Each structure stands twice: as structure tokens, then as C-alpha cells.
Amino acid sequence: MEELKYIIEDSTIAELLGVQNFTNDESAVLELVKNAYDARATLLTLHFEGSQLIITDNGVGMDSNDVKIHWMHVGKSSKEYQVVDENNKTRVLAGSKGVGRFALSRLGRNIQISSKKKGATGVIWITDWNGSILSEDKDLHESGTKIIINNLREKWSKKRIENLAEFLSKTYNDNLMKIEIFHPDVDIVVKKYFPAPKLGKNCLSNIQLNFNSDKCILTTEVQSDEFLNEAIKYCPEINLHEFSIETDIIDEFKSLKEFDLTLEELQAHLSNLGNFSAEMYFNINSTTVEMEKFLYKYSSVPENLKGGIILYRNAFSISAYEGKKDWLGLGKRSRKSPAAASHPTGSWRVRENQLAGKVEIDKKKNAVLQDLSNRQGLDENIYYQLFVEIILTGLKEFERYRQSIVRLIDVKNNVNPEDKPTPISDKVVSNPTTVSQLSPKEAKQLAAEIKTYRKESNDFKREKANVEQRYKYDVRILNVLATTGLKASSIAHEMRNDRNSIADNSNNIISALQEYDMWDELSSPDKTEKSYKNIPYLIKSNSEVSAKIVAFMDTMLSEVEKKQFESTWQSIGDLLNKIKQVWERDYAWVSIKLQIEDDIVFKMSEDIVRVIFDNLILNSIQQNESKDHLNVNIIAREQNNFIHFLYSDDGKGLDKKYNSNPRRILEVHETTRKNGHGLGMWIVNNTTVMSGGEIIQITGQNGFSIEFSLGGNM
Incomplete structure (x- = not known):
């Protein structure tokens, strides 16, 4: 017997455990901060300069043996539960999986690590994620580790550095290691995010x-x-x-x-x-x-x-x-x-x-x-x-x-109305000249009444705002219901000649064959040997297809589930992929291509995206029913706390009457289809504006294209 072990390419490990394993660059930096903390460092510095990041700590460092046995052993961690640093302070170690080092791959393409352990010769480890080289460096004299990341995958602007500092202040909850960030435009010392609670100052x-x-x-x-x-x-x-x-x-x-x-x-x-x-x-x-x-x-x-x-x-x-x-x-x-x-x-x-x-x-x-x-x-x-x-x-x-x-x-x-004095304001309203005749007590009562009326007016405004907010929710529900109805109408239109017979066809065929004394013969072994000639099997398959149609209708009904209207952190990619799968399942002649930035996560409710794209795709389908194939392209990116979308198809585009003002298609009941309702694009615009976004641009030549943003009120 021969014992075998897996062999995995360095570049594959770097891609899977580095580039793809971290949701963002800040999370990757945090992993390296954890490594320095676990190395008992009391000072960690991050220097950003152009396409280079240098991370330096004064921790215990590594020797050649550490690099070979621990650093290069993927999935194995030599870290225990806790250690005591040079200041006799106990630290609970953050690492345990033995994969955090691949955060380097998320950040850059070329890595050089110089490390020195007390009592050992310094080492240099270099990689481009296709191979690694280890050598000794006798010029290293102080314990610690220095990581040089060249060819950073992303540009680090002043704003990104400030965001990184805020991220680290929230994610690092200790003061045993000082973290300093240096950048050509800003220098920051990371501090703990939550201060000691001070009533009346930072909390009630x-x-x-x-x-x-x-x-x-x-x-x-x-x-x-x-x-x-x-x-x-x-x-x-x-x-x-x-x-x-x-x-x-x-x-x-x-x-x-x-x-x-x-x-x-x-x-x-x-x-x-x-x-x-x-x-x-x-x-x-x-x-x-x-x-x-x-x-x-x-x-x-x-x-x-x-x-x-x-x-x-x-x-x-x-x-x-x-x-x-x-x-x-x-x-x-x-x-x-x-x-x-x-x-x-x-x-x-x-x-x-x-x-x-x-x-x-x-x-x-x-x-x-x-x-x-x-x-x-x-x-x-x-x-x-x-x-x-x-x-x-x-x-x-x-x-x-x-x-x-x-x-x-x-x-x-909650004052009892019977305890309230007779309103002076009623007297003044009926005869304004009596104002000059009011006693000091009555004048004071009038002022109090006016003040009360102002309060009630403000209360009414707030209640009105609450009612409007509830109505907005109702409108969103109606949008989903309307969109579902439009989809059902479109499918029913295609199936109008067969709809009445789909459910009963299978039973009717079986009854007819039994009446003609053919069913038993068709069910015999010699007649059912081949599946494509197996009549009972084919009828059963047809019945199953009919059941799937019913299931499809159930799926559409599920789109109005309450959970769709709850605002949560949503993956835009996941939402669009769900929409893509449903439409490509129901319309084989439609292909939807998605181009989405990695990790667009937005706090919103699912119904907003679904209502907009269901109506856009349905509109494309209905405008291009004569085509053999339709390509739809959706591009999404995050910008300034908004999500920007570009939706386009390669269909016939807008009718020429919209050439001078394409935004007319957003108006209610605006349509060029004889049996059209003119609601689809109005719903798209209504939902977009309600979310806090806007329709940016519409073009209708060489296919249809619309650019819009979502955000703000989601």
C-alpha cells in the first residue's frame, strides 16, 4: 500500500484562501493585524506608498524552522489559547485555522517577508504565488517581522485609509498593541471605537x-x-x-x-x-x-x-x-x-x-x-x-x-376634557375685537391654547408622516402584486389556446384508450420496453409537466411573501442571480448576462430589486416577441452609497416617437403595444424614486438601455 497526499498549486491556494476568501481588503489587513498581535507585538505600523504596503511589527518573529514547519503548512496552526507578552500581559490568540497568511494574496501579487527571531538568524521569504524562496539574512538584528507587499491589487486613497482606520478601530478591541497607519496624505493612530460610557455625553x-x-x-x-x-x-x-x-x-x-x-x-x-x-x-x-x-x-x-x-x-x-x-x-x-x-x-x-x-x-x-x-x-x-x-x-x-x-x-x-377651562380662543375667533379686553389670566390662557394648538399641529404632521410611510409600504406590495399579475398575464397569453386542456389532457387520453380497449395492450411489457414508445410513461410525463406549470404559478405567488419587504443586508449578486434563473427557466429564448462588482452588499428589501428587474425584463420580452433570441445585460456597481445599474437588451429598442424624449416611457399608461397597459416602466420609475434613487439615462437605439441608481431610502 502506498500513502498519497494531495498536491495543490501555490497559485490555486492563494486564489481560494486569499483573493476569494476575504470579503474585502480591510478584512485581509485585519488578518495581518491579528498575526502581529499573536506574535506579541506591542507596535504595528502600516506604511502605504503608491502600489506598495509595508507592514512592520516588533513581535517575536520567525526563524527558518518556523517558516518551513508552520508558515508553509497550510491549515495547521501552532497557536495555543493564550500567551504572555514581554510586558507580562496575557493575550488570547486570534488565529487558529492556519490560513490567515493568505490575506497577503488578497492585497498584492508580490510578497517579501523579513523576520528575525531572538537567538536565531534572520530569514527572508519571497513569493509571487507561483513559487516561494527562503533565504537567510544575517543583517537582521532586531526581533520582529517586516512584510513588503508590492503590486497592490487596489489603490489606497486617503478616503480608503480613513475607512481602514475606522474599520480597525471597530474590529480591534484591545490596547496591548499600538497600531499606526502612514500614508502620503494622512497619518492615523488607531484607537478603540467604544469609549467608557458617559451619560448625557455619548449615551442616554x-x-x-x-x-x-x-x-x-x-x-x-x-x-x-x-x-x-x-x-x-x-x-x-x-x-x-x-x-x-x-x-x-x-x-x-x-x-x-x-x-x-x-x-x-x-x-x-x-x-x-x-x-x-x-x-x-x-x-x-x-x-x-x-x-x-x-x-x-x-x-x-x-x-x-x-x-x-x-x-x-x-x-x-x-x-x-x-x-x-x-x-x-x-x-x-x-x-x-x-x-x-x-x-x-x-x-x-x-x-x-x-x-x-x-x-x-x-x-x-x-x-x-x-x-x-x-x-x-x-x-x-x-x-x-x-x-x-x-x-x-x-x-x-x-x-x-x-x-x-x-x-x-x-x-x-391625558387631561380630562371636563377639567379643561372653556377655550378663550373660541371667544376671540367669534369676535376678534375682544382680544384687547382680555384679562391677564385670560391672555395667559389664550397663549397656552395657541401653544397647545401648535403642539397638536406638529403631532398631526408626525402622524401624517407615519401614515405616508405606511402607504409607501402598501404601494410596494401593490407593485409586487401588479408585477406578478403582468408576468402571469404574459404567460397566459402564450398559452391561451392550450390552457383549458392542459390539466385534463392526461386523464382524457387514458379514459379514451380504456374505452377503445387499447390501454391494457399499451401497458403490456412488450409495448413499454422502450421509453420513447411507452405510452403510459409518456402520458405520466405529460401529467408531471402540467404539475410543474401549477408549481410555477405557486412560485410566482411566493413573491409576495412578507420577508421580501423586510430591510436587511442583501447581496445584490444573489438577488440578480435568482431573478436571472427564474426568467431563463421560463423563457428559453432569453439569455441574461450579469456583470456585478464583487461583494456589493446593501441594506434594502428584496422586493425593490425584484419589482424593477422583473418589469424591465418583462418589457424587453414583450417588445421583442418576434425575435428568435434576446440577450439582456445587467451591470451593477456601488458608488457613493448608491447602487448604479445599467440594464440593456439587443432588441428593437424604443419606438421612434420616443427618440426626442425617451423618458416619456416612464409616464403612466404610456405604451406602443396595442394591448399594453403602460404600467411596467411607470412601476420601475416609481420604485426607483421611492428607494431614494433616480433614472439617470434612457436610450432606445440599437436596443434598449436604461441607467439608474438605487439607495438613500431603502
């Missing part, structure tokens, strides 16, 4: 959660400075500044349908989850009217913290949980329960933009919270689900605490 309330997995107890503590001292008289039994509660998670979760666990299993899972903590900062902006109504102390804080909720594993955040992603589902919670804090019965939920903070877990204590194989997130297993639900349980405690205060304060705003 500070929420601290601590979960004890041995006792299955969650402790929630709140420090608050949101309300004026005057509020004490409306809620004397509630401490306006401090709140603490212990929640038994076993009791809290045992009746939840989301977890299909016995009581013993639930306790075991919670115990295995391990201890963890969280600190969150609550902020809300208030109008003058709201401040007076609910006795708020601040309209806003001067240093409002943003950035979402970041999940840290020891010194570093976990990829994809750096604050951009609403991984706790706060937006979904608030949409399900949109009640105001003053609502007498509804449950108020903190909004996504009202909360920032961090959750801290440990590599060893919380080992059941596992990285995905590509290290771009966590495996959302049962432990992860319990973990999230525990955090949300702590937030519910805060929400209940705050809502109880607001409700009690709001009682003062």
Missing part, C-alpha cells in the same frame, strides 16, 4: 448584560440619565437612574417554540454556551414637543455613538459582525411591534439606529460559537440562536423598564 442609557452559564442567569443592569428630575413625581416607585434585574433563562426559554429542546437539553445547551457579556449604548433624538411631553432631559447627546452592535471574540471582532449587519434582528423586532413607548398596551422595541455597543465572547469559554469554514461569520447553530435570544432577553428588560417610565409620565398629557 448604558445597558450591561452578563450571562452566567452555570446558573443560567442573565443579569441586566441599566444606568440612565434620560429624564428630568420632575419625572420623579409621576413615577415615584421607579428609580430613573438605575435598574437591575436577574432573569432565569431556563424559565424564560422553556416554553419558546423556536427551540425544540427538552428541559434537560435546554439546560445542557445553556451550560455549554459559556459565560459572556455585552455593553450597549442607547440614544434617541427628541423634538422640543417630545421633550416637554415626556420630560426628556436632552434633545440629543453631543457625541452620539453609532456603528451598530459589534461581536468581539477576545481582542478582535468576528467577520460579518462588525456593526453593519443587524445580526440581532433589531429592525425586524421593531417592525413586528411598532408601538411607541407611550402606547398603553403595545410593546415598545428599541430601533436599530438607537443602539450601539459590543458583545464579548471568549475563544475557549464560548467554543460552541464556531466560525464558518470561510471565517466570514458564525455557524448559526442552536447555540448561536440561544446566544442571540439571551441578548434580546436583556434588551426586553431594558425596554420594559424604559416604557414603564414613559407610560407613567404620559399620564399627565
Whole structure:
């Protein structure tokens, strides 16, 4: 027997584990920062100059043996749980998979590493990702590692450097290693993103959660400075500044349908989850009217913290949980329960933009919270689900605490109409000359009434805005319904001659053959030997095709599912690929080509993209039904926080009447088709504008083309 081992080309490893394994360049830089941290460095510098990046640390460095045995051994990590650095400080090591070094490939094409380990000769390792060379360098005298990355794959502008510094400030949660970034246009020292909470300065309330997995107890503590001292008289039994509660998670979760666990299993899972903590900062902006109504102390804080909720594993955040992603589902919670804090019965939920903070877990204590194989997130297993639900349980405690205060304060705003004095304003309106005859008390009452009317006017405006927002949601639903109807109408049009007989044909054929005494003979073994002559088989296949048509209709109906309207972080590539697959499945003569920038992820709801492109593709198909083949091309790129699209087809283009003003096709009921409805392009424009984007350009010669942007209000 001969033992075999895989042989993989260096360039293939670099492509798979480097270029394709990291969602962006910043994540790749973070991996190298982690390596320096694990090497016990106290100083790390990043020098950007032209197409070169030099990364230098004063860590323990490597010798020739380290390079051969560890650095060149893919998938093996020599790192333990923790180490002690030269300052006698303990560090929990960030690396474990043995693939982080390939972040170099994501950043550049040519790499040179110079490294020196104490008591050993320095080494130089050079690669172009097709091969690697190792040599000794006796001129290296100080411990540490210097990485020179030449031929950077991307240009690093001042703005990108500032974004990198902000990214590192959010993802690096320690002060044992100083990080400095140098660039021809800017020099930055990276600092921790979250400062110590200061009530009234960077937050209104500070929420601290601590979960004890041995006792299955969650402790929630709140420090608050949101309300004026005057509020004490409306809620004397509630401490306006401090709140603490212990929640038994076993009791809290045992009746939840989301977890299909016995009581013993639930306790075991919670115990295995391990201890963890969280600190969150609550902020809300208030109008003058709201401040007076609910006795708020601040309209806003001067240093409002943003950035979402970041999940840290020891010194570093976990990829994809750096604050951009609403991984706790706060937006979904608030949409399900949109009640105001003053609502007498509804449950108020903190909004996504009202909360920032961090959750801290440990590599060893919380080992059941596992990285995905590509290290771009966590495996959302049962432990992860319990973990999230525990955090949300702590937030519910805060929400209940705050809502109880607001409700009690709001009682003062609900004055009994019988207790109100007769309006002086009624008297003045009926006879304006009486203004000069008002007593000082009446004049004061008139001023108070006018002030009240202004408040009510502002309240009405806010309520009107809320109603308009709800109507916008309704319009989006109607857009989807209309688009689905248009697609169904198009397919029904093609099938109008056969539609009535499709469902019954199979049964009718079988009945006829049985009536003519032919069915038994056709079902005999000698008549069914060959599939293409097997009549029962062919009839059955035809019946299955009919069933697929019904299934297709079910698929179209599924496009109005509620989840499409929930705003989440969406992959534009994934959305467009789904649309492409459906249309190419239903129209074999249509080919859709996608050209999308890597990793365009945008916070939006799925229905916006689907409504727009379903209508564009349907419009192309209906305008070019006489063609044997139609090519559609979709280009997408991200620019200035907007997504820019260029949609085009190689069909006949626009009718000549639109040559002077192609934007006419966006008007409602504008069409050149005899049986057309003129709604498709109007829906495209309406949805685009509603998203905060715009139609940039339309051309209709040599095919049809439209350029537009989405963003802003999604």
C-alpha cells in the first residue's frame, strides 16, 4: 500500500484562501493585524506608498524552522489559547485555522517577508504565488517581522485609509498593541471605537448584560440619565437612574417554540454556551414637543455613538459582525411591534439606529460559537440562536423598564376634557375685537391654547408622516402584486389556446384508450420496453409537466411573501442571480448576462430589486416577441452609497416617437403595444424614486438601455 497526499498549486491556494476568501481588503489587513498581535507585538505600523504596503511589527518573529514547519503548512496552526507578552500581559490568540497568511494574496501579487527571531538568524521569504524562496539574512538584528507587499491589487486613497482606520478601530478591541497607519496624505493612530460610557455625553442609557452559564442567569443592569428630575413625581416607585434585574433563562426559554429542546437539553445547551457579556449604548433624538411631553432631559447627546452592535471574540471582532449587519434582528423586532413607548398596551422595541455597543465572547469559554469554514461569520447553530435570544432577553428588560417610565409620565398629557377651562380662543375667533379686553389670566390662557394648538399641529404632521410611510409600504406590495399579475398575464397569453386542456389532457387520453380497449395492450411489457414508445410513461410525463406549470404559478405567488419587504443586508449578486434563473427557466429564448462588482452588499428589501428587474425584463420580452433570441445585460456597481445599474437588451429598442424624449416611457399608461397597459416602466420609475434613487439615462437605439441608481431610502 502506498500513502498519497494531495498536491495543490501555490497559485490555486492563494486564489481560494486569499483573493476569494476575504470579503474585502480591510478584512485581509485585519488578518495581518491579528498575526502581529499573536506574535506579541506591542507596535504595528502600516506604511502605504503608491502600489506598495509595508507592514512592520516588533513581535517575536520567525526563524527558518518556523517558516518551513508552520508558515508553509497550510491549515495547521501552532497557536495555543493564550500567551504572555514581554510586558507580562496575557493575550488570547486570534488565529487558529492556519490560513490567515493568505490575506497577503488578497492585497498584492508580490510578497517579501523579513523576520528575525531572538537567538536565531534572520530569514527572508519571497513569493509571487507561483513559487516561494527562503533565504537567510544575517543583517537582521532586531526581533520582529517586516512584510513588503508590492503590486497592490487596489489603490489606497486617503478616503480608503480613513475607512481602514475606522474599520480597525471597530474590529480591534484591545490596547496591548499600538497600531499606526502612514500614508502620503494622512497619518492615523488607531484607537478603540467604544469609549467608557458617559451619560448625557455619548449615551442616554448604558445597558450591561452578563450571562452566567452555570446558573443560567442573565443579569441586566441599566444606568440612565434620560429624564428630568420632575419625572420623579409621576413615577415615584421607579428609580430613573438605575435598574437591575436577574432573569432565569431556563424559565424564560422553556416554553419558546423556536427551540425544540427538552428541559434537560435546554439546560445542557445553556451550560455549554459559556459565560459572556455585552455593553450597549442607547440614544434617541427628541423634538422640543417630545421633550416637554415626556420630560426628556436632552434633545440629543453631543457625541452620539453609532456603528451598530459589534461581536468581539477576545481582542478582535468576528467577520460579518462588525456593526453593519443587524445580526440581532433589531429592525425586524421593531417592525413586528411598532408601538411607541407611550402606547398603553403595545410593546415598545428599541430601533436599530438607537443602539450601539459590543458583545464579548471568549475563544475557549464560548467554543460552541464556531466560525464558518470561510471565517466570514458564525455557524448559526442552536447555540448561536440561544446566544442571540439571551441578548434580546436583556434588551426586553431594558425596554420594559424604559416604557414603564414613559407610560407613567404620559399620564399627565391625558387631561380630562371636563377639567379643561372653556377655550378663550373660541371667544376671540367669534369676535376678534375682544382680544384687547382680555384679562391677564385670560391672555395667559389664550397663549397656552395657541401653544397647545401648535403642539397638536406638529403631532398631526408626525402622524401624517407615519401614515405616508405606511402607504409607501402598501404601494410596494401593490407593485409586487401588479408585477406578478403582468408576468402571469404574459404567460397566459402564450398559452391561451392550450390552457383549458392542459390539466385534463392526461386523464382524457387514458379514459379514451380504456374505452377503445387499447390501454391494457399499451401497458403490456412488450409495448413499454422502450421509453420513447411507452405510452403510459409518456402520458405520466405529460401529467408531471402540467404539475410543474401549477408549481410555477405557486412560485410566482411566493413573491409576495412578507420577508421580501423586510430591510436587511442583501447581496445584490444573489438577488440578480435568482431573478436571472427564474426568467431563463421560463423563457428559453432569453439569455441574461450579469456583470456585478464583487461583494456589493446593501441594506434594502428584496422586493425593490425584484419589482424593477422583473418589469424591465418583462418589457424587453414583450417588445421583442418576434425575435428568435434576446440577450439582456445587467451591470451593477456601488458608488457613493448608491447602487448604479445599467440594464440593456439587443432588441428593437424604443419606438421612434420616443427618440426626442425617451423618458416619456416612464409616464403612466404610456405604451406602443396595442394591448399594453403602460404600467411596467411607470412601476420601475416609481420604485426607483421611492428607494431614494433616480433614472439617470434612457436610450432606445440599437436596443434598449436604461441607467439608474438605487439607495438613500431603502
